[in-house]
Amino acid sequence: MALMTSPASIAHAWRLPRDFALITVAVEAAIVGVHFGRQLWPGSGHEGYGLDVWAGMAANLAMSWVLAAALAWSHARQALEVRGGARLAQLRGPRVRHAGAYLIVRVLDYFVLSPWLYGLGLLYMPGGRLVQLAMLVLSVWLATWLALRQGTQASAASFDAGDADAVAPASASPGRATVALLIAAVSASIQIWCAMVTDPWHEAMRTMDRVAPFLSWVAPPLLVFALAFWGAWLGIGRGPLPTRVRPFRAVAASVLAFVLVLAGCAAVILAGLGLLEPSQTSMAGVGDLVILLAALVPLYPLLTVLLTRFITRRLYRPYL
Structure with missing residues (x-):
């Protein structure tokens, strides 16, 4: 039996790219807030960093957030264009799953991988930076894949790509x-x-x-x-x-x-x-x-x- 999907839920699905991008930045900001909070805590030894160090850190974070948000938007948009809004509208909590998966992967990156690279003396070398870049790209891919994969098989019999595109909102x-x-x-x-x-x-x-x-x-x-x-x-x-x-x-x-x-x-x-x-x-x-x-x-x-x-x-x- 075909599953019915309302126009409102389809329009909500077409907002997934924007929501995934915002969720990605929000997760990054939360992790960085905790990370910098630990570093700025009295007695941590990082209070004496100069302006040049903090400026470099801020630029690094800004470029990471922009790239992560752009990739998250692209993954969600690609899924909408390939599967259609009607199928993705039947997913259960894609935004929550994306936030949870991305949070877990990025916590491992910030608090496990980065300290390990720092201990090896590679964190601020080209090899360490490239590993961090690869981890960022893989984190976005894994989080979006986990968020968008569940439930598509159940809805595949109900809508084809043409039907889903036909009911796409004008703002698509x-x-x-x-x-x-x-x-x-x-x-x-x-x-x-x-x-x-x-x-x-x-x-x-x-x-x-x-x-x-x-x-x-x-x-x-x-x-x-x-x-x-x-x-x-x-x-x-x-x-x-x-x-x-x-x-x-x-x-x-x-x-x-x-x-x-x-x-x-x-x-x-x-x-x-x-x-x-x-x-x-x-x-x-x-x-x-x-x-x-x-x-x-x-x-x-x-x-x-x-x-x-x-x-x-x-x-x-x-x-x-």
Whole structure:
């Protein structure tokens, strides 16, 4: 016998992407509140951290939250587009299951894996940071998989994908800005995360005034986000988007654009080093390197916008 699903419950199911993203950030904030509360407790030995350390921690957390929220939104949106809102409306407590699973995995990451990496001296090395990034991605995937897997077989006989899409609310199509925001969020997160792995400006920041930590950790994410959003906006083009927006195509566009931008900048550096004439003085060599690095300042935003536009257009061309 077919199971009946009301339009209100279907509309509620179509809000799962937004709810999963908010739940993910809320869980992260709760864990961080407990974690920092322990560190700031009198006698913990962490009260004397400088502004540069706290600024770096805040930037790391912000990029983690943005990436986790974007991935949680993408997983839930993908499930809606593949299975339909009518099937997901019959799930029992997907939001509670997502919160519980994500909380358990992230607690293990914060209070078991991270102290273990710290004890091995790997937490602030590239390998340890990459392990943390992998754990974050896997945590979101596992939590969303557990939240969305139960109950779909029972409802499969009642609705097919076409019926579910036919009763999707008018707000189901997220629009051009939402897709561009998703691409920009993932782009900014992975680029700043990789920058934190190498930490290129940490030592220079220590020699500057107290404004430097704020500018060095806040300005780059905002700049990368703005550039990636602009490129994605141009790549998607004008006109309404279909209901099926393929969120993981946006994630793939972000990753591919980042790889191509990195490869383009590396190629320019290698080509520039090959063209520089060997100098007899160290000062002249330093001057050549400064000129080469200065040439990357306008090149990086140009590559970010153009390559993000190109990759987005290529991946979304069949659906626009």
